[in-house]
Amino acid sequence: MCRYTVLAALCVTASSAFAGELEALQGESIDLGAYHGVVYYTEAGDDFRVVTTIAEGEAGSPVRFEVTLDEGRGLTISIPGRLDEPSQAVEISRTGGKLFVEGAEHAPQLVHAGK
Structure with missing residues (x-):
């Protein structure tokens, strides 16, 4: 039950659909079709x-x-x-000492069984 409370708390502090720069400890909502969530970061020395x-x-279990x-x-x-x-994706990158989150749409990949 605690994990749902944490996810709900982060969603409350996060804004809606997002694309752009994030600041440390700033939760932002992401939308991947039927999947919704939150992304944030903390600084650990020189790493994020x-x-x-x-x-x-x-109703889905959080991942x-x-x-x-x-x-x-x-x-x-x-x-x-x-x-x-197409698949739905979110790209998270670190450039110039900043973290960026952007939505991305990928082309479908068809898999054919070969003989």
Whole structure:
């Protein structure tokens, strides 16, 4: 129950759909179709500890991603789309001593069984 309280508290302090620069300890909402969540970071020496928590709808169990980003590094979190639909993604990157979060749409990847 505590994990849901923490996610709800972060959502309350976060703004709606977001694309741009984040500041330390500033929670921001992200929207990946049916999945919604929050991303924030803390400073750990020269590194940024980035925490992203997402859940499918209100009933879905939350999933947390944690990563330590050095300067010039980044990550992408994506949710696959249905057949012939693009996946939804959020890109998180550290550049110039700042953290940036932006939505990204990826082309669908069709997988064909070969003989």
